[in-house]
Amino acid sequence: MKRIMVSCVFYLILVAACAPSEAAIGTAVAQTLEAQASAESVIGTAVAQSLEARASVESAIGTAVAQTLEAQASVAVPPSRLDTRVPSETPTASPSETPTVSVTYIATYVGQYPGFKVYWRRELWESAIGAGTLIEDFENDEGDYGELSYPYVTGNGLTLKGDSSAQIIPGRNLFSSGNILHFRDWETGLKFCFPNNISVRAFGFDFKPTEDWQLQFNLSVVLIPRGRKGFIGIMLEEEYPNEFVLSSSERVQGGLSVDNISYLPVGAQ
DSSP, rough: HHHHHHHHHHHHHHHHHHHHHEEEEEEEHHHHHHHHHHHHHHHHHHHHHHHHHHHHHHHHHHHHHHHHHHHHSSOOOOOOOTTSSSSSSSOOOOTTTTTOOEEEEEEEEEETTTEEEEEESHHHHHHHOSSEEEEEOOOSOOOOOOOSSSSEOOTTOOOOEEOOOOEEEETTTTTSEEEEEEEEESOEEEEOOGGGOEEEEOOOOEEESOOOOOEEEEEEEEEOOSOOOEEEEEEEEESSEEEOOOOOOOOOOOEEEEEEEEEEEEEOO
């Protein structure tokens, strides 16, 4: 009997000792579950924020693409470069001084403008105007690379006026004759006045342009496109000029070379 009582006492002591441990385990489990729930809440919040940020980025990308497409649609396609063999269909002109004129091509290398024709081959021009032309080929001027001062009168009586940087230099076989006139101009224009202020019904010259240039006479403008050397000849049907101007608006220039300036005075046979 005494042994049974001792066993019971020992069991009660053991149960009393285990009770706090079970309570601690329960508390730990509860804390673990609470921490797990908190972590899941944090993860859920992070996922929601990530999805919201992704949606915002996709919206920004869509807006940028739309703006890019809109900008592309608003950009004008630049015109193609002019063919060096023929004149521009709408010659460049200053609105205040030189009205735009239209051109009709009546033959290869020949354009009909209101009041005059433009020839882009010397032989066609000479055939059209006939005999009696005079010429300035700069062979009576010294080709020494010195810069000209204005007004400058050439060996055959042509007067040059303006602020252009001009030289008479050896042509080195650029054209058929020896010396040539080479100059640069920044929109001020180099004026060519015919001898004794005579009016002409036709004029033309050989050229080699590094950039686009403009030929102006009366109130008309004809574009000389950059590129290979060539010839331009004008045959007037009215309003006979006594001068013409060559100019360029390019800021960086290699210059324009000119030679064999030919002209037919009014009344010449």
